[in-house]
Amino acid sequence: xxxxxxxxxxxxISLLTVLVLIAAWEIAGWLAPTSPLRQSxxxxxxxxxxGPSLLGMSDYWKIQMLAPVPELGGQQTYLGAFLAMGWHxxxxxxxxTLGMLLGAGAGIGLGLLVARSLTMRRLVxxxxxxxxxxxxxAMIPLFQxxxxxxxxxxxxxxxxxxxxxxxxxxxxxxANVPRRYVDYAQTLGAGELTIYRRxxxxxxxxxxxxxxxxxxxxxxxxxxxxxYIGVDSGIGRMIIWxxxxxxxxxxxxxxxxxxxxxxxxxAILKRIQARVLAWMPEQQGRNRY
Amino acid sequence: xTDKPLISIESADCVFQHVxxxxxxxxxxxxxxxxxxDFVCLLGRSGHGKSTLLRSLAGLNALTGGVxxxxxxxxxxxxxxxxxxxxxxxxxxWLSVYDNVAFGLRAQGRPKAEIxxxxxxxxxxxxxSDFAGSWPKELxxxxxxxxxxxSVFAGGAPIxxxxxxxxxxxxxxxxxxxxxxxxxxxxxSRTIVFVTHDIEEALVLAERILVMxxxxxxxxxQVDLPRPRDExxxxxxxAVEITKTVIGHLGLGQRTAA
Numbered sequence: 324x325x326x327x328x329x330x331x332x333x334x335x336i337s338l339l340t341v342l343v344l345i346a347a348w349e350i351a352g353w354l355a356p357t358s359p360l361r362q363s364x365x366x367x368x369x370x371x372x373x374g375p376s377l378l379g380m381s382d383y384w385k386i387q388m389l390a391p392v393p394e395l396g397g398q399q400t401y402l403g404a405f406l407a408m409g410w411h412x413x414x415x416x417x418x419x420t421l422g423m424l425l426g427a428g429a430g431i432g433l434g435l436l437v438a439r440s441l442t443m444r445r446l447v448x449x450x451x452x453x454x455x456x457x458x459x460x461a462m463i464p465l466f467q468x469x470x471x472x473x474x475x476x477x478x479x480x481x482x483x484x485x486x487x488x489x490x491x492x493x494x495x496x497x498a499n500v501p502r503r504y505v506d507y508a509q510t511l512g513a514g515e516l517t518i519y520r521r522x523x524x525x526x527x528x529x530x531x532x533x534x535x536x537x538x539x540x541x542x543x544x545x546x547x548x549x550x551y552i553g554v555d556s557g558i559g560r561m562i563i564w565x566x567x568x569x570x571x572x573x574x575x576x577x578x579x580x581x582x583x584x585x586x587x588x589x590a591i592l593k594r595i596q597a598r599v600l601a602w603m604p605e606q607q608g609r610n611r612y
Numbered sequence: 613x614t615d616k617p618l619i620s621i622e623s624a625d626c627v628f629q630h631v632x633x634x635x636x637x638x639x640x641x642x643x644x645x646x647x648x649x650d651f652v653c654l655l656g657r658s659g660h661g662k663s664t665l666l667r668s669l670a671g672l673n674a675l676t677g678g679v680x681x682x683x684x685x686x687x688x689x690x691x692x693x694x695x696x697x698x699x700x701x702x703x704x705x706w707l708s709v710y711d712n713v714a715f716g717l718r719a720q721g722r723p724k725a726e727i728x729x730x731x732x733x734x735x736x737x738x739x740x741s742d743f744a745g746s747w748p749k750e751l752x753x754x755x756x757x758x759x760x761x762x763s764v765f766a767g768g769a770p771i772x773x774x775x776x777x778x779x780x781x782x783x784x785x786x787x788x789x790x791x792x793x794x795x796x797x798x799x800x801s802r803t804i805v806f807v808t809h810d811i812e813e814a815l816v817l818a819e820r821i822l823v824m825x826x827x828x829x830x831x832x833x834q835v836d837l838p839r840p841r842d843e844x845x846x847x848x849x850x851a852v853e854i855t856k857t858v859i860g861h862l863g864l865g866q867r868t869a870a
Contacts, residue, residue, distance in 0.1 A: 503700050506690075506698070508715070508719070511767050512720045522704070603706075605749075
């Protein structure tokens, strides 16, 4: 209880902004001109989003189990709505998690391989710049042409998107490791392998976490984009289905879910960061809010 | 202390190419022998080759001419026989105090039991036994310097190279650590080469002062003063004489392009 009170005392103003925004949305919903279509108000008010729109999500439950399937003439049910949200969310979360892990592994691994040798760095420098400049979302069709509109295709696309960032981030981070740590380790008798494992790897952790936060947003865009354009399931696909019939309320609802997932993944990563980087000297409260 | 030279530097040259294209002679035909167990201070102004000489000894800087022998073997790169304490803070922030002190022993692949014993012993010696599990960020600058000293001593190197290690510390902490280093040196009979630009520091520490100027060793002074070298000893005629000689070499009073 004490913790909550402190949190409220420090953050009440942030909380207030959120409440005001929610209220403003509601007012906008009532002020906006009425749409000719009953199911698609231009700014759907909350009671619409959490009522008909939420119930309507059950349209996207397509497995004949646990709840009726509206596509086959079944009833719209709240159970079906939650099952549909859960199922498609799980698919998307699975794709994004696996894609992130694959991309991080490959990007960091390759980065480490290249980073300590000048010749290697020069070898990859040019193609890497091209890769970095290539707009990620524009490459979705090409990826789908190569790999089809499958789970694997979405995973590899996410992995590619974040992998490039990790690759560049790792090379920069290794270049930024203070020379004195390596010198010092060498005078203590450390070989190249020990230097990699016990100096370079821990020293680049802070910068790698910056890459992770960067790729978190990127990975969400990539996975939603891949589903939006091709893969026939997942949160991104639900937005397309909603769009087919101009279900604005459902679009808002799905977007809200994405926001919740994104915030949750950010919070989890923040926790992991605090634990892994416990050794780091505190920065002078610069980023506090 | 024996008379056989542990380190011998023969006509060492080191020429740097400056960005502007100008060449700089950081070391100019340096010849030097250092006995086992000696405490040598390299004294000189900034940019006159002290650090270059020390880094060359450590194997972190390649000579452009000449050779450095340790126990009659030419050195090729850094090695665990020559530990180094830097002016900057080199204590690894991502390792606990214990792991920092154990770093050299682990890198050399020593057995676990030996590592544990040695680390405990050196943590005790520097008075940081209670901080074994702390992160370096939780220590003061002086304490971190003790960790660095414990780490190189624990590493077992017979030769310890110190590049203005106390330069960034406050006066009292510095005097404290000087006294402490002397005690460790007397107890362990390691050979120490210590770079400083501070005449007083050299007087407190050194058995032998080598004065460097423009990449050369211009004087070689035996500091035959009794220990501990407190204020009174440093005020004796012999100490004042050494100070005057050194100041003369460093070119104070004459205008030089430094």
